[in-house]
Amino acid sequence: KQEVTQIPAALSVPEGENLVLNCSFTDSAIYNLQWFRQDPGKGLTSLLLIQSSQREQTSGRLNASLDKSSGRSTLYIAASQPGDSATYLCAVYNQGGKLIFGQGTELSVKP
Amino acid sequence: DTGVSQDPRHKITKRGQNVTFRCDPISEHNRLYWYRQTLGQGPEFLTYFQNEAQLEKSRLLSDRFSAERPKGSFSTLEIQRTEQGDSAMYLCASSPSSTGANVLTFGAGSRLTVL
Numbered sequence: 262k263q264e265v266t267q268i269p270a271a272l273s274v275p276e277g278e279n280l281v282l283n284c285s286f287t288d289s290a291i292y293n294l295q296w297f298r299q300d301p302g303k304g305l306t307s308l309l310l311i312q313s314s315q316r317e318q319t320s321g322r323l324n325a326s327l328d329k330s331s332g333r334s335t336l337y338i339a340a341s342q343p344g345d346s347a348t349y350l351c352a353v354y355n356q357g358g359k360l361i362f363g364q365g366t367e368l369s370v371k372p
Numbered sequence: 373d374t375g376v377s378q379d380p381r382h383k384i385t386k387r388g389q390n391v392t393f394r395c396d397p398i399s400e401h402n403r404l405y406w407y408r409q410t411l412g413q414g415p416e417f418l419t420y421f422q423n424e425a426q427l428e429k430s431r432l433l434s435d436r437f438s439a440e441r442p443k444g445s446f447s448t449l450e451i452q453r454t455e456q457g458d459s460a461m462y463l464c465a466s467s468p469s470s471t472g473a474n475v476l477t478f479g480a481g482s483r484l485t486v487l
Contacts, residue, residue, distance in 0.1 A: 362414035
């Protein structure tokens with residue numbers, strides 16, 4: 262059974278810092294991996310999708326990497342801003358096309 | 373294409389009442405998924421449809437829960453005899469294909485509060 266774990270569960274940083282969020286999964290037989298952002302009480306906003314043949318994706322200040330063999334992904338946020346404060350969710354697509362989520366990392370960026 | 377729509381966005385009900393949520397997927401998406409998210413947790417898979425066929429149900433989906441997708445278009449998720457433990461955000465998603473390259477698009481969610 263696929264399990265997705267995100268570390269840390271919560272993170273507080275001062276504005277301007279670069280930071281890394283970690284995601285690990287137990288079964289390397291995944292297709293895609295996707296990072297989402299969720300603001301309190303809101304739905305999911307897709308940030309980055311890494312297809313199984315790719316090793317990383319970049320969008321603006323965000324960079325996500327994928328190492329299937331070790332079962333790990335990282336989300337790197339450069340020059341963090343207070344507007345980045347949210348919960349970040351990592352999710353993997355299994356062979357059936359189903360998304361399996363981690364518990365999320367709650368990020369707080371202090372001005 | 374207006375994305376995945378969910379209705380209502382927020383429902384407050386008393387314990388024991390029945391509630392129904394509706395999801396309208398992106399047009400021509402043949403897969404539709406329901407997830408449940410409780411406070412502080414990641415979304416958990418409940419069920420999914422390929423067109424009108426319900427192909428998988430999680431053990432989380434008790435007998436009080438039923439989902440339908442008539443004609444392979446919109447879907448409804450009904451919860452009968454609600455309990456306080458049913459309070460959660462119910463998320464719907466759709467995807468265009470059943471291959472390993474499908475990507476889910478989520479709606480804004482329907483938040484249920486059971487008093």
